[in-house]
Amino acid sequence: MSIEIRGLRKSFTGKQVLTGVDLTVAPGEFVAVLGANGSGKSTVLRCAVGLQQPDSGTVEVNGGAAMVFQQIHLVSRRTVLDNVCSGALGRLKLRQSVFFPRPVREEAMECLARVGLADRASERAGKLSGGQQQRVAIARALCQRAKVILADEPVSALDPSAAEQVVSLLASLADEGLAVLAVLHQPELAKRFAHRIVGMSNGKVAFTSTATTVDPNAVNSLYEVVR
Ligand SMILES: Nc1ncnc2c1ncn2[C@@H]1O[C@H](COP(=O)(O)OP(=O)(O)OP(=O)(O)O)[C@@H](O)[C@H]1O
Numbered sequence: 001m002s003i004e005i006r007g008l009r010k011s012f013t014g015k016q017v018l019t020g021v022d023l024t025v026a027p028g029e030f031v032a033v034l035g036a037n038g039s040g041k042s043t044v045l046r047c048a049v050g051l052q053q054p055d056s057g058t059v060e061v062n063g064g065a066a067m068v069f070q071q072i073h074l075v076s077r078r079t080v081l082d083n084v085c086s087g088a089l090g091r092l093k094l095r096q097s098v099f100f101p102r103p104v105r106e107e108a109m110e111c112l113a114r115v116g117l118a119d120r121a122s123e124r125a126g127k128l129s130g131g132q133q134q135r136v137a138i139a140r141a142l143c144q145r146a147k148v149i150l151a152d153e154p155v156s157a158l159d160p161s162a163a164e165q166v167v168s169l170l171a172s173l174a175d176e177g178l179a180v181l182a183v184l185h186q187p188e189l190a191k192r193f194a195h196r197i198v199g200m201s202n203g204k205v206a207f208t209s210t211a212t213t214v215d216p217n218a219v220n221s222l223y224e225v226v227r
Contacts, residue, residue: 008057019203030174032190033183035200041183063147070153076126084108087143111142131162151182
């Protein structure tokens with residue numbers, strides 16, 4: 001239920017995009033990563049979840065990890081419940097994957113209840129709003145039994161009120177004991193809901209601070225345009 005990243009380095013075609021990143025997330029902690037476009041935030045998350053291989057450094061993720069993306073990728077023609085059940089596919093036998101067995105559906109209903117959408121279980125996923133769909137994607141991650149949630153700009157496509165609901169949900173999952181690492185482009189939401197803020201600049205950690213004491217100038221400097 002934790003993440004420990006040490007000395008992470010990564011280059012793409014000779015260009016260093018991560019130059020030694022250290023980052024930890026404890027069980028029950030919600031860490032928000034802020035930083036300008038191209039600072040390397042997504043690459044850190046992709047290395048953490050195993051979608052990309054770092055050139056050097058170590059990544060330790062204790063507890064299953066699931067990733068949540070800006071592009072939500074639900075199967076819009078299937079029900080909300082089926083989408084959540086699909087989080088269990090990795091532990092099901094092939095023949096259980098068409099009609100999900102009752103215990104899986106019950107577990108998925110519990111996951112939907114945790115994201116506040118149990119009453120929408122039988123609707124087609126495509127009928128839900130963007131914010132609700134992102135919460136379904138988080139329920140799918142819970143049905144995967146993930147103890148570590150990595151969210152890459154989970155609210156960048158959402159309106160302010162839906163964004164707040166989703167970030168607040170991530171905070172409540174951390175309160176339940178999960179380790180949550182989320183890339184956000186909304187410093188205000190990070191300050192309100194995260195425990196700790198990590199600022200990234202040019203492939204490295206520029207600062208790490210508790211959310212309540214973060215220096216506004218340090219946050220602003222992440223987004224200053226170099227002319
Ligand atoms: N697969 C790849 N091949 C080549 N370059 C890449 C690849 N993935 C990322 N990069 C480059 O690495 C740098 C960091 O990218 P990354 O997506 O990690 O940044 P980011 O901070 O998440 O940005 P954004 O806020 O725009 O999502 C960028 O310059 C990007 O172009």
